[in-house]
Amino acid sequence: MVVGDFAEELETVVIGSGPGGYVAAIRAAQLGQKVAIIERGEIGGACLNVGCIPSKALIHASHKYQTSLDSKILGIHTKETTVNFKETQAWKNKEVVATLTKGVEMLLKKNKVEIMKGEAHFIDNETLRVMYDEDSGQTYNFKHAIIATGSRPIEIESFKFGKRVIDSTGALNLAEIPKKLIVIGGGYIGVELAGVYANFGTEVTILEGSEQILPSFEKDMVKLVVDAFKAKNVSIVTNAMAKFVKQTDKKATVTYDAGGQEEAIDADYVLVSVGRKPNTDDIGLELAGIKTNDKGLIEVDEQGRTNKKNIFAIGDVVPGAALAHKASYEAKVAAEVISGSKGAAVDYLAMPAICFTDPELATVGYTKKEAKEHGYDVKESKFPLAGNGRALSLNQTEGFVRLITEKESGTLLGAQLAGVSASDMIAEIGLAIENGLTAEDVTLTIHSHPSMAESVMDAAELALGQPIHI
Numbered sequence: 001m002v003v004g005d006f007a008e009e010l011e012t013v014v015i016g017s018g019p020g021g022y023v024a025a026i027r028a029a030q031l032g033q034k035v036a037i038i039e040r041g042e043i044g045g046a047c048l049n050v051g052c053i054p055s056k057a058l059i060h061a062s063h064k065y066q067t068s069l070d071s072k073i074l075g076i077h078t079k080e081t082t083v084n085f086k087e088t089q090a091w092k093n094k095e096v097v098a099t100l101t102k103g104v105e106m107l108l109k110k111n112k113v114e115i116m117k118g119e120a121h122f123i124d125n126e127t128l129r130v131m132y133d134e135d136s137g138q139t140y141n142f143k144h145a146i147i148a149t150g151s152r153p154i155e156i157e158s159f160k161f162g163k164r165v166i167d168s169t170g171a172l173n174l175a176e177i178p179k180k181l182i183v184i185g186g187g188y189i190g191v192e193l194a195g196v197y198a199n200f201g202t203e204v205t206i207l208e209g210s211e212q213i214l215p216s217f218e219k220d221m222v223k224l225v226v227d228a229f230k231a232k233n234v235s236i237v238t239n240a241m242a243k244f245v246k247q248t249d250k251k252a253t254v255t256y257d258a259g260g261q262e263e264a265i266d267a268d269y270v271l272v273s274v275g276r277k278p279n280t281d282d283i284g285l286e287l288a289g290i291k292t293n294d295k296g297l298i299e300v301d302e303q304g305r306t307n308k309k310n311i312f313a314i315g316d317v318v319p320g321a322a323l324a325h326k327a328s329y330e331a332k333v334a335a336e337v338i339s340g341s342k343g344a345a346v347d348y349l350a351m352p353a354i355c356f357t358d359p360e361l362a363t364v365g366y367t368k369k370e371a372k373e374h375g376y377d378v379k380e381s382k383f384p385l386a387g388n389g390r391a392l393s394l395n396q397t398e399g400f401v402r403l404i405t406e407k408e409s410g411t412l413l414g415a416q417l418a419g420v421s422a423s424d425m426i427a428e429i430g431l432a433i434e435n436g437l438t439a440e441d442v443t444l445t446i447h448s449h450p451s452m453a454e455s456v457m458d459a460a461e462l463a464l465g466q467p468i469h470i
Contacts, residue, residue, distance in 0.1 A: 011144065012033040012145070014036070014037045015037075015120045016039065016150055018150045022045075025037040037108060038117075043108075045150050046151070051168070054093075055356070062199030066199045085174075085177050089175070116130055121287075122283060124287055127142070146304075147311065153276055158243065159244075164251065165270045168190075168193065179268055182205050182252070187213075195229075204232075206234065213238070214355060218363075220418075252268075280298060281296060290307065302345040303344060315330060330346060333346050354426065361422060362417040365413055378407060380404055385420070404416075412433050412437055415433075425453055439461075
């Protein structure tokens with residue numbers, strides 16, 4: 001404690017205001033806790049300000065542009081379409097991001113959560129200090145703490161971020177549409193942003209170290225994305241190792257190795273998207289005695305509790321998928337436990353994962369391989385979107401709905417969706433898995449017509465051996 005600094009008392013303090021932090025703060029307040037939240041950057045964290053939300057805004061804008069270029073099949077002819085990218089960025093920043101940021105701040109205040117703007121550092125497992133700026137700060141004693149400090153892009157030693165080498169935040173805030181873009185890393189962030197600029201007409205090259213882009217999704221799903229990329233002249237180099245980059249004021253040249261052959265390519269910008277690292281290295285975890293693994297992730301139990309019983313951790317700072325909705329889910333569990341719940345615990349089986357590519361990809365529960373590894377005798381039922389009336393009317397028939405069911409009982413174990421509205425349709429299947437429903441339960445649920453959701457019902461009928469539309 002700083003000499004002359006009298007510690008103030010806090011009941012529950014949340015560090016970080018992203019989709020984990022602000023949800024934890026609000027839920028804890030709803031459950032009767034007196035809550036304070038500490039944020040060193042913008043309210044809403046990385047997801048809202050420089051991640052999920054702004055990226056989806058640019059994806060939407062790029063789709064609108066692409067549609068305007070190629071709608072002749074619908075009988076719509078346009079003379080010329082142009083993009084004022086500064087206006088696009090202004091819409092994204094002011095109408096989307098700023099609106100949501102203000103909304104989150106309003107919700108925190110509505111729930112009587114005290115907002116502190118500053119950097120938090122643990123002094124021990126019951127005390128922390130908040131630095132409001134370089135010269136002023138305050139020490140606090142706390143009863144409970146929830147760490148939700150999120151993550152940041154990984155920087156490669158040979159690809160230091162600069163004017164021409166950028167991270168995802170830089171890619172989301174470019175002032176102009178580049179003529180050429182190199183993306184190092186074919187995970188979901190890199191591929192989504194590659195899709196944005198490819199839709200806007202950028203010549204894109206993706207360098208991926210493994211045998212396929214989006215390695216966490218199944219091959220038949222990824223093939224649809226690869227085919228769509230090829231139609232937009234996106235070059236994908238797999239099993240590629242980026243070695244180094246040379247930058248000038250106007251361009252960057254990347255040298256990489258693929259199959260033992262060394263190649264060099266030029267671009268206006270190089271987006272490095274090889275993963276993210278947890279923001280756990282500068283908040284004093286060692287002083288609080290909190291254990292982390294070799295990746296800097298905080299070790300927690302099924303209730304989000306660290307090795308210090310009064311300190312919890314959620315979101316990107318703990319092991320598992322770095323997903324905003326996972327952080328929000330863990331936030332509610334931690335808040336409930338702090339407020340006295342004995343039975344609250346995480347269960348990740350029905351945790352969806354989505355990639356907003358062309359077409360969209362979504363998965364939840366087990367794949368066929370995973371279900372078999374867990375000892376299930378399974379059936380796979382795959383319904384093509386070409387058999388769905390709504391997909392036809394949208395002129396977006398690429399993709400499918402695949403259900404994984406337990407063969408004897410028909411219980412839903414997992415699903416993989418590829419195609420238009422996959423990000424929305426996956427919720428129905430997640431609900432079914434969470435509640436132990438069967439394929440028959442899905443078929444007995446009346447689905448509106450015409451809708452994309454009907455394809456889930458059709459896949460369920462296929463699982464029962466009673467298909468109507470295939």
